Amino acid sequence: MTPEQEKEKEEKGEQEEQVLVLDAMKRYRNGEIWDFEDDMAVSDGHGGGENGVLLGLDGGTTSTVCICLPMVPSFSHSQLQSLPILARAVAGCSNHNSVGEIAARETLEQVMADALSKCGSKRSSVRAVCLAVSGVNHPTDQQRILNWLRDIFPSHVKLYVRNDAVAALASGTMGRLHGCVLIAGTGTIAYGFTEDGKEARAAGAGPVLGDWGSGYGIAAQALTAVVKAHDGRGPSTRLTNSILQALDLSSAEELIGWTYADPSWARIAALVPLVVSCAEAGDEVANKILLESVQELASSVKAVVERLGLSGQDGKDAFPLVMVGGVLEANRRWDIGKEVVNCISKYFPRVLPIRPKVEPAVGAAWLAWNFFMKDCYS
Amino acid sequence: MTPEQEKEKEEKGEQEEQVLVLDAMKRYRNGEIWDFEDDMAVSDGHGGGENGVLLGLDGGTTSTVCICLPMVPSFSHSQLQSLPILARAVAGCSNHNSVGEIAARETLEQVMADALSKCGSKRSSVRAVCLAVSGVNHPTDQQRILNWLRDIFPSHVKLYVRNDAVAALASGTMGRLHGCVLIAGTGTIAYGFTEDGKEARAAGAGPVLGDWGSGYGIAAQALTAVVKAHDGRGPSTRLTNSILQALDLSSAEELIGWTYADPSWARIAALVPLVVSCAEAGDEVANKILLESVQELASSVKAVVERLGLSGQDGKDAFPLVMVGGVLEANRRWDIGKEVVNCISKYFPRVLPIRPKVEPAVGAAWLAWNFFMKDCYS
Numbered sequence: 001m002t003p004e005q006e007k008e009k010e011e012k013g014e015q016e017e018q019v020l021v022l023d024a025m026k027r028y029r030n031g032e033i034w035d036f037e038d039d040m041a042v043s044d045g046h047g048g049g050e051n052g053v054l055l056g057l058d059g060g061t062t063s064t065v066c067i068c069l070p071m072v073p074s075f076s077h078s079q080l081q082s083l084p085i086l087a088r089a090v091a092g093c094s095n096h097n098s099v100g101e102i103a104a105r106e107t108l109e110q111v112m113a114d115a116l117s118k119c120g121s122k123r124s125s126v127r128a129v130c131l132a133v134s135g136v137n138h139p140t141d142q143q144r145i146l147n148w149l150r151d152i153f154p155s156h157v158k159l160y161v162r163n164d165a166v167a168a169l170a171s172g173t174m175g176r177l178h179g180c181v182l183i184a185g186t187g188t189i190a191y192g193f194t195e196d197g198k199e200a201r202a203a204g205a206g207p208v209l210g211d212w213g214s215g216y217g218i219a220a221q222a223l224t225a226v227v228k229a230h231d232g233r234g235p236s237t238r239l240t241n242s243i244l245q246a247l248d249l250s251s252a253e254e255l256i257g258w259t260y261a262d263p264s265w266a267r268i269a270a271l272v273p274l275v276v277s278c279a280e281a282g283d284e285v286a287n288k289i290l291l292e293s294v295q296e297l298a299s300s301v302k303a304v305v306e307r308l309g310l311s312g313q314d315g316k317d318a319f320p321l322v323m324v325g326g327v328l329e330a331n332r333r334w335d336i337g338k339e340v341v342n343c344i345s346k347y348f349p350r351v352l353p354i355r356p357k358v359e360p361a362v363g364a365a366w367l368a369w370n371f372f373m374k375d376c377y378s
Numbered sequence: 379m380t381p382e383q384e385k386e387k388e389e390k391g392e393q394e395e396q397v398l399v400l401d402a403m404k405r406y407r408n409g410e411i412w413d414f415e416d417d418m419a420v421s422d423g424h425g426g427g428e429n430g431v432l433l434g435l436d437g438g439t440t441s442t443v444c445i446c447l448p449m450v451p452s453f454s455h456s457q458l459q460s461l462p463i464l465a466r467a468v469a470g471c472s473n474h475n476s477v478g479e480i481a482a483r484e485t486l487e488q489v490m491a492d493a494l495s496k497c498g499s500k501r502s503s504v505r506a507v508c509l510a511v512s513g514v515n516h517p518t519d520q521q522r523i524l525n526w527l528r529d530i531f532p533s534h535v536k537l538y539v540r541n542d543a544v545a546a547l548a549s550g551t552m553g554r555l556h557g558c559v560l561i562a563g564t565g566t567i568a569y570g571f572t573e574d575g576k577e578a579r580a581a582g583a584g585p586v587l588g589d590w591g592s593g594y595g596i597a598a599q600a601l602t603a604v605v606k607a608h609d610g611r612g613p614s615t616r617l618t619n620s621i622l623q624a625l626d627l628s629s630a631e632e633l634i635g636w637t638y639a640d641p642s643w644a645r646i647a648a649l650v651p652l653v654v655s656c657a658e659a660g661d662e663v664a665n666k667i668l669l670e671s672v673q674e675l676a677s678s679v680k681a682v683v684e685r686l687g688l689s690g691q692d693g694k695d696a697f698p699l700v701m702v703g704g705v706l707e708a709n710r711r712w713d714i715g716k717e718v719v720n721c722i723s724k725y726f727p728r729v730l731p732i733r734p735k736v737e738p739a740v741g742a743a744w745l746a747w748n749f750f751m752k753d754c755y756s
Contacts, residue, residue, distance in 0.1 A: 097635075098638075201609060205637075208598050209605045209634060209637055220587070223586070224583075231580040232578075232682070232684060232685050233681045253516045254516060255583075256475070256516070256584065256587060259584070263641070303610030306610060
């Protein structure tokens with residue numbers, strides 16, 4: 001689905017979605033998020049057919065998407081693309097590092113309930129859930145999330161918790177875990193997998209810990225450049241007028257209050273298009289910020305590819321590089337994604353860049369299918 | 379007062395202080411922070427003598443100190459140093475950008491009540507308050523804080539709200555506002571004043587907006603270096619073992635959870651001594667972080683001195699540079715403060731570095747005296 005198609009689809013379903021969201025909120029306020037299942041008493045509650053359904057979730061720092069696919073055990077791997085999307089639900093941030101665990105958990109539970117409700121399915125008809133969520137950096141994170149997923153679903157439901165990077169990779173490789181994925185949206189991470197199950201990651205440690213190639217990192221550097229131009233530490237830059245005007249502020253000092261008024265990383269990252277515009281208009285400061293972000297993003301990919309030996313011993317094997325996220329999909333004259341590929345090609349000439357046609361949540365649902373088939377039929 | 383004397387003083391007063399803090403907390407839980415004034419009905423409530431008292435506050439990102447001095451209008455400027463400290467109270471962070479406005483306000487009100495209670499004074503005997511608090515970056519910040527100070531004190535009390543940098547400068551210049559002050563503790567800022575009342579500042583916009591020379595900035599770069607060494611983006615470094623051991627963590631991945639578990643900037647800045655130790659032990663990564671922080675700190679001073687023309691037209695006039703904060707006072711073999719002075723001396727050979735003998739809160743109280751004398755007697 002292209003971004004245009006996706007937008008169209010979202011607009012079409014907007015009214016229906018608003019009604020559902022309001023309903024869901026009402027239920028949730030009473031702690032009755034799953035009450036809709038009772039209303040389905042006379043139906044079979046198997047909206048996805050007799051084999052039940054799969055849930056794929058992509059939980060990022062900006063938004064969380066849940067996709068519901070029918071479970072079709074007779075399909076082969078290559079047919080996955082033809083599985084129809086039964087339902088799609090959207091919610092806010094579910095990164096527990098960013099919003100805290102309680103809010104993250106509420107968001108994830110709500111978005112799953114919305115998706116199941118939309119396609120007339122119950123939790124009992126779910127076969128597998130693949131929850132790919134940013135901020136899962138350690139087995140203890142994974143286990144904690146698995147534990148409360150376990151509380152939500154009946155015991156027969158297979159549950160898989162992964163970092164959101166895994167879903168993004170799967171969205172470009174049809175659910176196969178091989179190659180490298182680079183995500184650069186509000187945050188950034190590079191994640192790689194080999195055929196024999198080894199994995200490695202680089203970056204993805206958030207804005208305090210050096211994710212300078214992320215949307216947040218680019219925008220924070222742009223804000224810093226405005227402050228430095230104002231106080232005499234740095235050269236003057238078009239970024240000053242561009243950002244102050246966009247935020248309706250009258251001075252660089254007011255930027256400080258604006259920056260700390262709201263801890264949301266996504267709000268800062270939303271300034272990236274302004275940085276790109278300034279660089280396109282010839283601003284040297286903006287240009288330098290983007291060039292450095294390209295180096296940072298490329299160095300993440302390089303670290304992963306080298307650690308896993310994805311490019312073979314002589315560095316010339318082909319491997320897929322799935323590229324996902326607003327920073328890489330900008331489709332602008334100053335094309336960050338293209339520059340990252342140029343940079344990586346110097347080290348690994350046979351890198352195969354892929355820009356997925358489906359969103360990461362679909363990749364997560366395909367992964368749920370893959371994991372389930374492996375667990376139950378192999 | 380040297381850091382050693384200060385420590386000794388604090389230890390001596392510890393028991394007394396704990397009792398007072400507990401009392402104060404009890405009162406405050408009932409919303410009765412100023413109740414102690416009623417108990418002073420029979421005394422005159424003029425602990426500072428008939429001319430009343432002055433309050434000086436230094437509100438930083440790590441702690442807030444309130445000093446109470448007697449008001450002596452007959453003193454001359456140069457005699458200020460001999461004013462006895464009637465009381466000293468300490469509380470936590472009062473930077474509204476860091477802890478939010480409600481918590482900042484509570485902290486400031488509490489610490490003022492503690493100081494007055496300790497020296498047996500009431501609010502009615504206060505002549506002037508100089509509140510120098512970090513995070514005051516704009517006239518609107520200043521006005522907001524002035525408004526609620528106005529609610530606390532009787533109308534005859536003169537109130538002055540400034541950035542905490544001003545108090546630090548005054549602590550090195552005996553309350554005179556001339557020269558440049560560089561603060562580098564958890565945060566950093568350079569602030570300068572000319573004889574004729576012009577002022578300029580650089581940095582001080584917090585960790586998101588490029589305060590890389592601050593304690594937080596140094597430590598965040600060290601944490602980033604550990605993450606980069608772990609994921610293959612950077613060289614290996616002594617910082618890894620040093621920091622993981624100090625935080626009792628077993629892997630670099632656990633650092634991510636540790637970093638975002640608590641939003642306090644001071645907690646991260648507390649790692650600076652480890653970075654200095656690693657640099658002293660020859661670690662190149664730690665050394666580079668410190669060298670870059672020296673450049674950042676020097677560039678803040680340079681920007682302020684140039685904008686104000688503090689070094690004269692030929693750059694050779696003498697001017698005081700007051701240096702304050704844990705990063706600059708480290709007293710280590712790798713001496714960040716000394717390197718900053720070396721760096722600045724290249725541009726401004728007649729810079730006069732001053733390491734104040736009193737704490738910034740005393741500077742704030744001296745300022746209160748200065749401002750009051752100017753407002754009432756000139």
